[in-house]
Amino acid sequence: MxxxxxxxxxxxxxxxxxMEPLQNAINDALGFTSAFDIWFSELLKFSLVESAIGEYHDFGEIALRTLTMTAQKYSVAIEKEDLQKILKITTMxxxxxxxxxxxxxxxxxxxxxxxxxxxxxxxxxxxxxxxxxxxxxxxxxxxxxxxxxxxxxxxxxxxxxxxxxxxxxxxxxxxxxxxxxxxxxxxxxxxxxxxxxxxxxxxxxxxxxxxxxxxxxxxxxxxxxx
Amino acid sequence: MxxxxxxxxxxxxxxxxxMEPLQNAINDALGFTSAFDIWFSELLKFSLVESAIGEYHDFGEIALRTLTMTAQKYSVAIEKEDLQKILKITTMxxxxxxxxxxxxxxxxxxxxxxxxxxxxxxxxxxxxxxxxxxxxxxxxxxxxxxxxxxxxxxxxxxxxxxxxxxxxxxxxxxxxxxxxxxxxxxxxxxxxxxxxxxxxxxxxxxxxxxxxxxxxxxxxxxxxxx
The missing domain is CATH 3.40.50.1000 (HAD superfamily/HAD-like)
Structure with a gap:
């Protein structure tokens, strides 16, 4: 220094x-062990996409949107309310x-x-x-x-x-x-x-x-x- | 319209x-089926990180760096030359x-x-x-x-x-x-x-x-x- x-x-x-409890919950809900990694990468990616085009949404909102996309991508049928419930783990x-x-x-x-x-x-x-x-x-x-x-x-x-x-x-x-x-x-x-x-x-x-x-x-x- | x-x-x-041939090659080399998805998301993420801080490297270079990081993350020992060989599929x-x-x-x-x-x-x-x-x-x-x-x-x-x-x-x-x-x-x-x-x-x-x-x-x- x-x-x-x-x-x-x-x-x-x-x-x-x-973030392990959130990681486990997302991997369990989506049914494979790298679901959290994919989602977390997409979350930051889309936050930067928003900044690149001069938009801004709350990180929690982008978290929900990217988690929805990740579930869609892997053909997992899951309700928005359940995804929101999972993301609430973030505050615990x-x-x-x-x-x-x-x-x-x-x-x-x-x-x-x-x-x-x-x-x-x-x-x-x-x-x-x-x-x-x-x-x-x-x-x-x-x-x-x-x-x-x-x-x-x-x-x-x-x-x-x-x-x-x-x-x-x-x-x-x-x-x-x-x-x-x-x-x-x-x-x-x-x-x-x-x-x-x-x-x-x-x-x-x-x-x-x-x-x-x-x-x-x-x-x-x-x-x-x- | x-x-x-x-x-x-x-x-x-x-x-x-x-990109399926590249997807298959990356999933095979890293040993799990969502390796390509993680890498491709990280590739765009780091390209946007560079733009956010005013840096620029060729996309191919960022592709190699993020593929290296992805291999590290999942504890896959693989030579740089082999990663480069895999990424060459991009042009074919x-x-x-x-x-x-x-x-x-x-x-x-x-x-x-x-x-x-x-x-x-x-x-x-x-x-x-x-x-x-x-x-x-x-x-x-x-x-x-x-x-x-x-x-x-x-x-x-x-x-x-x-x-x-x-x-x-x-x-x-x-x-x-x-x-x-x-x-x-x-x-x-x-x-x-x-x-x-x-x-x-x-x-x-x-x-x-x-x-x-x-x-x-x-x-x-x-x-x-x-």
Whole structure:
């Protein structure tokens, strides 16, 4: 690390919260083990399609539409209400085991913690409250206020502007290669958590810090080698 | 149709060309039946990620990177050379059965036909030549010249500008909901071919013409009910 970031911007889904219960529910409902992976990829794809053409719908709405399409694609007959019921699991996810303790340690050490998600504002607030980690964040941001999805530069710059912090003094922490790419593009420091089955984009610039869990990222921030 | 379009802009992969041989090769190499679907979704997702952050790599390069990531995700050990070999199938795809005859009829009836693809310029020229349909197109366009991927408005507007045709007098024909969305956004007429396992985005504005094959689209253009 060239300089210790003062502001830590956390991605939420798959970075802090374990989506396994949602993954299992979608795989069960659609009847094959990679249904969740296909849906989650399509969800981000269509969010970026909307941003590309200047449209914006809530991430939850795009989640429902892409889940409907995925069910259609694999000829699974399932009611909209049932798909909505499955997607409600999103607001009842647990944090990964190490997250609470690491957020505590980082906050205690003087870092300012905020969240930034593609999800809607109300949804993310529910999620972090349910997971018992909302209190660690000075602010909880949704791209809803920018009406463009990550990794569009406007989303990260919006947080920097609100927090009055320069890009080089902030770090985006995420388990998604595309989120790290977007953060690198606006000059943020980056922390990549290689959660199970998560990989960087080949030939991507190396993130500032890399680790398997938030412990590794926190360790580098709390005991930096400069 | 309010007015008959003079210019027909064709998407290429999955719209004109049948990707089944590539699908089979990827599913075989990665060892499960939805590997192709995951990869193809990730390919478009990362192309849009690049456009979102102002980067551009050739679609073939992003195809290789996302295929590498997909293999990693499912713990499949496979050499880069073997992935490249598989992706070469892209340039050796056949047109869907009805395509040649329908392109002939449309051209013969006085429509101007062009192609527009996210693929690289050299790749698309090889593809259309191999499939024996290159000669039907007045021009073959790649987004390479715009350095942004479909459905960004610049890609369609580039073709309209080159062909000196107004949006309302042109039609984008594709088997992809997101491509139709982009075309609708710039005011083009649209023809959606619902190839197997292809669906519109729920609540999307209805395309100008809909059909299961290019026959249905061509029929509507050749015998319009105005």
């Amino acid at each position: 060239k300089n210790i970031p003062q502001l830590l911007i956390f991605d939420v889904n798959e970075t802090l919260l374990d 996810l647990k944090a990964f085991p190490e997250v609470k303790e690491m957020l505590y340690q980082l906050k205690n050490a003087g870092f300012v913690l905020v969240a930034l998600t593609n999800g809607g504002q109300k949804t993310v607030e529910k999620q972090l409250k349910f997971a018992g980690i909302a209190a660690y964040f000075t602010s909880i941001y949704s791209v809803e206020q920018v009406r463009k999805f990550k990794p569009h530069p406007e989303t990260y710059n919006f947080v920097l502007d609100r927090m009055q912090v320069e890009a080089k003094n902030a770090m985006l922490i995420a388990a998604h290669a595309w989120d790290i790419l977007g953060a690198q593009h606006v000059g943020l420091q980056t922390g990549f958590i290689s959660r199970p089955r998560k990989f960087l984009f080949p030939q991507q610039i190396k993130p500032t810090v890399l680790g398997n869990t938030l412990c590794d990222i926190a360790k580098a921030l709390l005991n930096p080698v400069i | 309010k007015n008959i379009p003079q210019l027909l802009i064709f998407d290429v992969n999955e719209t004109l060309l049948d 795809l056949k047109a869907f059965p009805e395509v040649k005859e329908m392109l002939y009829q449309l051209k013969n009836a006085g429509f101007v036909l062009v192609a527009l693809t996210n693929g690289g310029q050299k790749t698309v020229e090889k593809q259309l030549k191999f499939a024996g349909i290159a000669a039907y197109f007045t021009s073959i366009y790649s987004v390479e010249q715009v350095r942004k991927f479909k459905p960004h408005p610049e890609t369609y507007n580039f073709v309209l500008d080159r062909m000196q045709v107004e949006a309302k007098n042109a039609m984008l024909i594709a088997a992809h909901a997101w491509d139709i969305l982009g075309a609708q956004h710039v005011g083009l007429q649209t023809g959606f071919i619902s190839r197997p396992r292809k669906f519109l985005f729920p609540q999307q504005i209805k395309p100008t013409v809909l059909g299961n094959t290019l026959c249905d689209i061509a029929k509507a253009l050749l015998n319009p009910v105005i």
